[in-house]
Amino acid sequence: MTDVVIPSGLWSADDEAAISAWLYADGDAVAEGAIIAEIMVEKSSFELIAPVSGTLRIEIAAETPVRAGAVAARIV
Amino acid sequence: MPTSDDAFVHRVAEAIASGVAVEAGDGSAAIDTDTQRLDALLRGGDSVSGWRLWTNSQCLVTTRRFAATPRFADAALASTRRGWPVFVRVSGGTTVVHRPGILNASYFEAWRGDGGEVTRRFRIFCEHLATSIRSVGVSTCLGHVDGSYCDGSLNLVSGGQKLAGTASLVRRRGDTIGLLSHASIGVTGQVAVDVEAIERFEAELGFQPSYSEDVHTTLEQRLMSAPARADP
Numbered sequence: 001m002t003d004v005v006i007p008s009g010l011w012s013a014d015d016e017a018a019i020s021a022w023l024y025a026d027g028d029a030v031a032e033g034a035i036i037a038e039i040m041v042e043k044s045s046f047e048l049i050a051p052v053s054g055t056l057r058i059e060i061a062a063e064t065p066v067r068a069g070a071v072a073a074r075i076v
Numbered sequence: 077m078p079t080s081d082d083a084f085v086h087r088v089a090e091a092i093a094s095g096v097a098v099e100a101g102d103g104s105a106a107i108d109t110d111t112q113r114l115d116a117l118l119r120g121g122d123s124v125s126g127w128r129l130w131t132n133s134q135c136l137v138t139t140r141r142f143a144a145t146p147r148f149a150d151a152a153l154a155s156t157r158r159g160w161p162v163f164v165r166v167s168g169g170t171t172v173v174h175r176p177g178i179l180n181a182s183y184f185e186a187w188r189g190d191g192g193e194v195t196r197r198f199r200i201f202c203e204h205l206a207t208s209i210r211s212v213g214v215s216t217c218l219g220h221v222d223g224s225y226c227d228g229s230l231n232l233v234s235g236g237q238k239l240a241g242t243a244s245l246v247r248r249r250g251d252t253i254g255l256l257s258h259a260s261i262g263v264t265g266q267v268a269v270d271v272e273a274i275e276r277f278e279a280e281l282g283f284q285p286s287y288s289e290d291v292h293t294t295l296e297q298r299l300m301s302a303p304a305r306a307d308p
Contacts, residue, residue: 009191010191010192011191011195012192015195021141021144022144023140038141040168043168043169043228043229043230043242043243044243044244044245045166045167045243045245045246046246047246047247062141
């Protein structure tokens with residue numbers, strides 16, 4: 001099992017970030033390198049990349065605020 | 077690549093990036109070119125950094141978040157039948173309009189290391205656009221506009237009305253960060269028609285949009301109505 005972690009160092013800790021959309025559903029197969037979610041900070045869009053191939057297990061729902069380092073999903 | 081023939085669009089484009097031709101795009105291909113160019117930059121293609129100025133055929137451009145909603149296919153089909161085909165972009169916000177009287181300004185840059193640079197560089201892009209628009213005679217500042225579609229804190233605003241929305245896309249490959257900064261600038265055309273097209277589409281998605289045509293404007297309208305009005 002591999003954690004999908006919200007990346008750090010891309011926006012200020014003071015900025016409010018949220019997962020705006022999952023591009024795959026919970027339980028979907030994802031390939032390593034695929035863009036699996038988008039994170040919005042104001043009007044800037046950041047992308048969450050699948051670190052490995054496998055089955056996506058979403059831990060943080062869309063529209064939920066997130067902090068760098070949080071586990072957004074796991075790939076099993 | 078065909079170029080736009082709108083003289084005022086060209087005048088604004090020249091103020092933003094002198095010597096850069098304005099591409100006249102056609103639908104999704106014009107939108108996708110932005111992300112393809114960002115990816116090329118991240119692959120080491122330094123020659124594709126800098127400006128891309130472009131217009132598009134009449135369409136709505138929405139986000140992946142909206143495209144993932146259950147009613148998207150039906151809403152997009154209905155919009156297409158009204159003359160507003162719907163395409164999906166990868167930058168954030170909500171639905172916007174593209175058409176020949178709207179100038180899209182895209183700026184591509186990449187650097188190694190500090191992702192904290194993103195906010196600062198995106199703001200520099202927006203401030204450059206504001207300065208450029210002032211140079212064609214329209215006072216402009218950055219800020220929110222309540223009641224506008226795709227609102228954000230770095231809109232280009234004139235007389236309290238929204239002239240342009242801005243957004244950015246960040247991609248990281250290894251230790252290289254690529255930034256696509258983008259703005260859609262209303263130069264000419266009827267903002268009331270734009271607002272109606274977006275509201276109908278988003279309502280059919282199941283949202284309850286409440287946008288006001290009164291808070292949107294174009295450069296042409298500003299020049300005709302209040303050319304000397306100052307903005308903070």
